[in-house]
Amino acid sequence: RPSEGPELAFTEDVLRVFGANQSLSAAQLGRLLERLGAAPQQGALELGQLHFNQCLSAEDIFSLHGFSNVTQITSSNFTAICPAILQQLNFHPCEDPQKHSVKPSFSEVWGYGFLSVTIINLASLLGLILTPLIKKSYFPKILTYFVGLAIGTLFSNAIFQLIPEAFGFNPKIDNYVEKAVAVFGGFYMLFFVERTLKMLLKTYGQNDHTHFRNDDFGSKEKAHQPKTLPLPPVNGVTCYANPAVTEPNGHIHFDTVSVVSLQDGKAESSSCTCLKGPKLSEIGTIAWMITLCDALHNFIDGLAIGASYTLSLLQGLSTSIAILCEEFPHELGDFVILLNAGMSTRQALLFNFLSACSCYVGLAFGILVGNNFAPNIIFALAGGMFLYISLADMFPEMNDMLREKVTGRQTDFTFFMIQNAGMLTGFTAILLITLYAGDIELQ
Amino acid sequence: MVTMERLHPAFPSYLLLVLFGIWRTVPQIHASSTGLLPLSATSFLEELMKRYGENDSLTLPQLKTLLNSVGVGRDNVSLPKEAHRNLSTCFSSGDLFAAHNFSERSRIGKSEFQEFCPTILQQLDSRACTPENQENKENEQTEEGKPSAIEVWGFGFLSVSLINLASLLGVLVLPCTEKAFFSRVLTYFIALSIGTLLSNALFQLIPEAFGFNPQDNYVSKSAVVFGGFYLFFFTEKILKMLLKQKNEHHHGHNHFTSETLPSKKDQEEGVTEKLQNGDLDHMIPQHCNNDLDGKAPSTDEKVIVGSMSVQDLQASQSACYWLKGVRYSDIGTLAWMITLSDGLHNFIDGLAIGASFTVSVFQGISTSVAILCEEFPHELGDFVILLNAGMSIQQALFFNFLSACCCYVGLAFGILAGSHFSANWIFALAGGMFLYIALADMFPEMNEVCQEDEKKDSFLVPFVIQNLGLLTGFSIMLVLTMYSGQIQIG
Numbered sequence: 001r002p003s004e005g006p007e008l009a010f011t012e013d014v015l016r017v018f019g020a021n022q023s024l025s026a027a028q029l030g031r032l033l034e035r036l037g038a039a040p041q042q043g044a045l046e047l048g049q050l051h052f053n054q055c056l057s058a059e060d061i062f063s064l065h066g067f068s069n070v071t072q073i074t075s076s077n078f079t080a081i082c083p084a085i086l087q088q089l090n091f092h093p094c095e096d097p098q099k100h101s102v103k104p105s106f107s108e109v110w111g112y113g114f115l116s117v118t119i120i121n122l123a124s125l126l127g128l129i130l131t132p133l134i135k136k137s138y139f140p141k142i143l144t145y146f147v148g149l150a151i152g153t154l155f156s157n158a159i160f161q162l163i164p165e166a167f168g169f170n171p172k173i174d175n176y177v178e179k180a181v182a183v184f185g186g187f188y189m190l191f192f193v194e195r196t197l198k199m200l201l202k203t204y205g206q207n208d209h210t211h212f213r214n215d216d217f218g219s220k221e222k223a224h225q226p227k228t229l230p231l232p233p234v235n236g237v238t239c240y241a242n243p244a245v246t247e248p249n250g251h252i253h254f255d256t257v258s259v260v261s262l263q264d265g266k267a268e269s270s271s272c273t274c275l276k277g278p279k280l281s282e283i284g285t286i287a288w289m290i291t292l293c294d295a296l297h298n299f300i301d302g303l304a305i306g307a308s309y310t311l312s313l314l315q316g317l318s319t320s321i322a323i324l325c326e327e328f329p330h331e332l333g334d335f336v337i338l339l340n341a342g343m344s345t346r347q348a349l350l351f352n353f354l355s356a357c358s359c360y361v362g363l364a365f366g367i368l369v370g371n372n373f374a375p376n377i378i379f380a381l382a383g384g385m386f387l388y389i390s391l392a393d394m395f396p397e398m399n400d401m402l403r404e405k406v407t408g409r410q411t412d413f414t415f416f417m418i419q420n421a422g423m424l425t426g427f428t429a430i431l432l433i434t435l436y437a438g439d440i441e442l443q
Numbered sequence: 444m445v446t447m448e449r450l451h452p453a454f455p456s457y458l459l460l461v462l463f464g465i466w467r468t469v470p471q472i473h474a475s476s477t478g479l480l481p482l483s484a485t486s487f488l489e490e491l492m493k494r495y496g497e498n499d500s501l502t503l504p505q506l507k508t509l510l511n512s513v514g515v516g517r518d519n520v521s522l523p524k525e526a527h528r529n530l531s532t533c534f535s536s537g538d539l540f541a542a543h544n545f546s547e548r549s550r551i552g553k554s555e556f557q558e559f560c561p562t563i564l565q566q567l568d569s570r571a572c573t574p575e576n577q578e579n580k581e582n583e584q585t586e587e588g589k590p591s592a593i594e595v596w597g598f599g600f601l602s603v604s605l606i607n608l609a610s611l612l613g614v615l616v617l618p619c620t621e622k623a624f625f626s627r628v629l630t631y632f633i634a635l636s637i638g639t640l641l642s643n644a645l646f647q648l649i650p651e652a653f654g655f656n657p658q659d660n661y662v663s664k665s666a667v668v669f670g671g672f673y674l675f676f677f678t679e680k681i682l683k684m685l686l687k688q689k690n691e692h693h694h695g696h697n698h699f700t701s702e703t704l705p706s707k708k709d710q711e712e713g714v715t716e717k718l719q720n721g722d723l724d725h726m727i728p729q730h731c732n733n734d735l736d737g738k739a740p741s742t743d744e745k746v747i748v749g750s751m752s753v754q755d756l757q758a759s760q761s762a763c764y765w766l767k768g769v770r771y772s773d774i775g776t777l778a779w780m781i782t783l784s785d786g787l788h789n790f791i792d793g794l795a796i797g798a799s800f801t802v803s804v805f806q807g808i809s810t811s812v813a814i815l816c817e818e819f820p821h822e823l824g825d826f827v828i829l830l831n832a833g834m835s836i837q838q839a840l841f842f843n844f845l846s847a848c849c850c851y852v853g854l855a856f857g858i859l860a861g862s863h864f865s866a867n868w869i870f871a872l873a874g875g876m877f878l879y880i881a882l883a884d885m886f887p888e889m890n891e892v893c894q895e896d897e898k899k900d901s902f903l904v905p906f907v908i909q910n911l912g913l914l915t916g917f918s919i920m921l922v923l924t925m926y927s928g929q930i931q932i933g
Contacts, residue, residue, distance in 0.1 A: 082560035082561050083560050159875075163645075163668060166667065180871070181871075182872050182875070183872070183875040183878075185875060186873060186874060186875025186879070187876065187878055187879045191879060191883070193787060380668045381667055381671035383668045384667070384669055384670060384671025384673070387672055387878060387882060388671075388676060388882065391878060391881075391882030391883045391886070392676070392882045392883070392886040392887075395882070396890075399887075
């Protein structure tokens with residue numbers, strides 16, 4: 001029978017890999033079962049209750065076939081036990097309990113999702129508590145740190161969790177986590193070198209330019225009023241609010257603005273009324289701009305949180321942490337802008353909270369879509385959105401924030417270190433959550 | 444033929460082994476029947492037969508159904524050209540049947556199934572048919588299609604040379620630097636580069652780093668990731684456009700009531716920042732404003748720069764020389780800033796190109812296309828900035844070419860690293876770098892180039908140009924990725 005040669009090769013391959021001398025012992029068969037995913041988690045089950053839903057160990061299979069534990073399986077009798085292995089694989093008796101234990105229940109998904117969103121939305125009320133700090137000289141540094149933290153968490157969450165989840169990866173595969181670290185490394189290395197390069201060259205150029213530009217500026221000042229430079233954007237959304245907000249108050253950047261008290265607010269309101277017409281329309285325009293853009297952000301955040309919680313509690317928690325880090329500087333910046341637009345403290349809080357509530361709507365959508373369809377689509381969408389928010393929106397904001405503050409190499413270096421601390425903190429937080437996703441057991 | 448030759452001498456031994464096995468098994472079966480579990484040993488087989496077959500036997504289609512349920516015997520998998528047998532080969536169900544001499548009308552009984560069973564188990568164990576774990580298969584395919592060293596260096600050098608020609612295109616485009624037209628062309632190319640870099644990172648570099656092989660399922664997921672980015676970009680732009688129109692009235696008021704002078708430092712650092720980002724719109728007007736203000740002072744009206752010819756450049760050059768004193772130090776600072784920053788970009792580009800070519804010629808070409816799209820607006824912007832800084836055309840070309848040559852250094856590093864280590868690490872690094880360049884560097888640049896246009900006339904034109912660029916870049920990389928399996932190059 002020469003044609004039977006290829007058929008024997010399959011058996012020989014298995015015996016060669018898992019056994020020795022063309023035979024398998026009970027322990028080696030156990031290793032084979034474990035590799036194929038058919039190994040049981042608990043001890044052996046009763047033999048008398050055998051049917052296809054039972055999860056069997058290697059010793060069980062041996063005894064059922066009349067082999068003792070010391071028997072060596074050879075090519076000929078391997079065919080006798082092979083259907084047992086295949087049956088275990090085909091009906092997955094060893095996998096079902098795990099699936100049930102991993103997936104959170106319906107009430108857990110909604111409960112934890114709602115709780116996370118509520119905690120995140122409290123960030124919109126933190127502006128009230130931190131109002132006295134805004135006047136302090138160290139406020140820009142604190143805000144810079146939190147913006148860097150937001151960039152680190154959003155980018156890392158996209159690279160470590162959302163995009164791999166969309167591709168169908170499991171975080172337990174170490175090889176993928178290391179590659180994701182390298183992706184962040186590529187991003188960070190470029191940021192670090194470029195920023196250092198700018199710091200060194202800009203300071204030198206500044207010294208050189210300052211001297212001659214002073215003369216130019218002096219001559220220009222005598223001739224006519226200088227042209228106003230475009231104002232730096234904030235969050236990439238409120239850049240158009242800055243001209244209306246800051247110039248009448250005589251300030252360039254929201255970092256340096258002072259918070260108006262109730263009395264000053266009234267005076268400012270009358271002044272605005274005289275210059276710009278109805279107060280309501282002006283405040284309304286700015287408020288709606290910030291509210292709508294912020295609501296868009298929050299809706300998508302809720303979408304990602306909801307879909308993550310349908311997958312596992314830890315996944316939802318990780319996404320919530322990333323969003324919480326992003327939400328804090330975001331809402332705080334909006335709050336300050338609303339105050340400087342002439343709003344009272346209550347009005348600013350109301351509009352901020354209004355936009356934050358769209359996160360609940362996104363949460364509901366995320367949970368419903370996550371339960372009824374494959375959540376991978378939501379993870380892919382959220383991954384792209386997080387990349388955009390972290391790199392295209394918040395990154396320019398972090399850089400523009402410093403233009404007014406940096407007065408020399410020393411100050412530039414200080415803010416650079418704060419940026420690094422924020423980004424690396426965010427990166428480390430998400431990395432640790434991803435690495436220990438398999439070890440952490442929630443509930 | 445080879446198999447028959449190998450097995451012929453062993454045939455008698457094999458026959459004896461089979462007979463010995465049968466003889467040895469019979470007593471055990473007999474002993475089992477006298478125990479408490481007379482049918483236990485065969486219950487597994489009976490259950491499989493009951494579920495997939497009938498009357499204790501399986502037809503070939505029924506056996507194929509069983510194979511599909513456990514994930515082996517995929518018919519869509521094409522065999523390697525050299526059909527040698529090893530652990531990582533994924534056979535089709537037809538091949539598996541042929542190895543066991545099953546025909547279309549065979550009926551597989553208990554004994555036949557027991558003989559066939561190790562085949563299924565081996566395919567499962569090797570995981571050759573599992574999509575998520577096709578690294579072994581991918582490595583095998585890669586080795587077969589891996590280009591030779593001559594191809595790698597040759598194609599790599601050729602690609603980098605073509606890309607570096609972009610640094611010389613500034614001369615050709617110089618007559619076209621009429622401001623309104625130029626800013627829109629530049630906007631389109633910047634958006635194109637953002638689309639290609641982002642898509643290349645999502646479609647090729649990051650999946651390659653994670654160990655994926657291009658398949659429909661993963662390509663669609665990457666497309667959705669880009670969709671997430673694009674949906675956000677689109678919606679935010681629309682919101683800005685709609686809400687900004689409401690604010691137009693306020694802008695008018697602000698203009699007339701503005702009494703605040705921008706600080707000197709803020710103005711200067713803004714200029715430096717824009718130089719770094721290669722922002723042309725703010726550089727050209729300011730420079731010419733200074734020039735014209737010195738000669739004929741004007742009031743609040745903004746001076747619009749006319750077309751810039753070589754003659755105008757020479758005139759402005761002498762003017763700058765007079766205004767700024769020591770010409771060399773000024774040019775030196777600016778030139779070094781652009782050269783070093785651009786050199787860093789080009790080194791990383793070369794690194795990605797080199798590593799890509801070590802994987803396959805097609806992969807290298809795909810990465811080169813993305814980098815070429817990014818290089819053109821980049822070098823063009825640098826070239827114009829250098830000219831406005833007072834350099835001559837020869838000087839600007841020289842410095843631009845100097846930074847472009849860093850790409851060759853990166854190419855060499857990429858090829859060497861890709862050959863000695865796993866290329867996946869370079870892909871991961873390059874993926875992160877491309878994300879940074881696309882979103883953190885070029886995206887703000889695109890917005891700033893458009894700001895001037897948006898203030899002057901409609902908001903729609905720059906927005907449409909941005910969209911065209913982004914979607915063009917996305918489409919190019921999508922097509923390259925989807926047909927990467929079908930296009931055979933080299």
